[in-house]
Amino acid sequence: MCGIVGYIGASAVKKTLLDGLKELEYRGYDSAGLAVMQNGRIEAFKAAGKLNNLVNKTASFEPKGFAVGIAHTRWATHGKPTEINAHPHRGERSYVVHNGIIENYQPIKAELIGKGVKFISQTDTEVIAHLYESFLAKLKDPFKAFETTVQSIEGAYAILLIDETAQETIFFAKKGSPLQIGEGESGRYLASSDAPLIGVCESAIYLEDGSWGYVSEREIKIFIGKNIVSPQKKPLPATQGAAQKEGFRFFMEKEIYEQTKAVGETLASRLTANSARLDELSADFFDEAASLRLCACGTSYNAALSASYLFERLAKIEARCEIASEFRYRDPVLRKNEIFIVISQSGETADTLEALKMAKKAGLKTLAICNVDNSSIAREADATILTRAGIEKGVASTKAFATQMTVLWLLAIYIAQRNGADEEAIAKEIGAIRRVPSALAIKPERHERIRRLSKRYLHGHGFFFIGRDIFYPLAMEGALKLKEISYLHAEGYPAGEMKHGPIALADAELFTIALTPKTILKEKMRSNIEELIARDSTLLAIGGDEAAYADDRLDIDERDHPMLEFFETMTIIQLLALEIAVRLGNDVDMPRNLAKSVTVE
């Protein structure tokens, strides 16, 4: 999704901005741009498509010495992904970059047009620059003009604005979209996530919603409303950590292979000989808990849904799941003795963040399961359990899902212990969860078999991933992975529901990917598969129940726990999606139309 970088200093401004954008590239975008101010003059460049197009466009632009710069990667919301709609947007003398959506841009635009202002883009963002300049003309003071602009706009935003009449200054405003300020030896930085700041800044100031102000060479001034806020600095890691492909073709592939290690990290120090330990939770965290409400989007929602089976089965606590974008607007009934759990890799997903705020406002205790420390969601929740997946660059989530599932399983064991579950049952879970890293290890021959098989699954009129129990959400996750990167239509369905409608689609050109574990509901699953085979659906069975009479089979190892079968099956559906997408020639790490972190609703 859109990314923002700002810089004030004397260290190769163009390179600094482009390097910053590069760090945000994996989040998904369709155009990019930058603007640099030196000696009261701004030069701006924009390009549709990949960042390299902007690099080529700015090849002969070499500003030397002190400069002020803003830069942006855009993921189109209002208007096509063209060069004109790329940011920065300009007025007469000011330039703006913006993440989020200005909800009242239409009346503002109409009013400005009425006053003779000419607009050239289809974006909501352009109104900010023109509105600012109209206030500047009246107030003759950039600071007051920016303050009035911020007061006049509605919606969710992170904004940087530079103005030729306010040299050495970047104005900023933040509401609902992430924005942070970093200070380093070579200058002051602003960014929409930590990534561009790591390695160049030691600490960051994470702006609260409603913050606005300016950063100049001399000072950082932050306001909320009219009040000055003292910045709270938080340390940043010294390096970006592992973010190279390390010999793999794609980040996604590397991240699938990394799951063994990532889950090892997730579990580190969270298991004793016979119990789950979650030091992040106060001893009384679940004291009043009568039920759990899990809320998330996309893959994280699939993790929530799988986990709801574990919470009810192991911990005997009611667990309901919510898609965050639905939850927000359906006036849900919330009970104070319910624990509200949000799950998010990025910690910045707008719908999940807003759902979390709603639950907090309603007085619920909140818990975030999140991969990014200091993210908006991690900061908002009463408690956070970090998944420790490390940076996930592939847009299609893999190791983030594996680590979320591990934390959720741990949490289910943890609550089961508190609820007085049988010691033997807990010991069995602890023994099994320890073996997740080995269940995630990928054998070269398995990968090769999937690669070869993938060539048979490139056409057809659709895919149904089917499963039962925890394998139903996993089927949904398999379908999501496939459609994200292959652009083939795929649905995840409860196997027992097929006969209530979707089976009408069954013929040889319908690909059914059946998840067939041996340890759970295997006879039921077998019957569902027979129904599809009888109607000639082409069927790939992943799991290994011998009776699954399928066209193709990918068997997993003998496992004595459904969750271990779950994790191993998960690696297979991830690799299958990957290999199909590769054969179709798609950009696996940055699939079309998608963004890694969805910061608009």
Ligand code: M6R
């Ligand atoms: O960062 P989050 O976990 O909150 O993101 C939620 C979804 O946008 C995300 O899981 C998305 O569905 C992935 N691209 C799936 O691979």
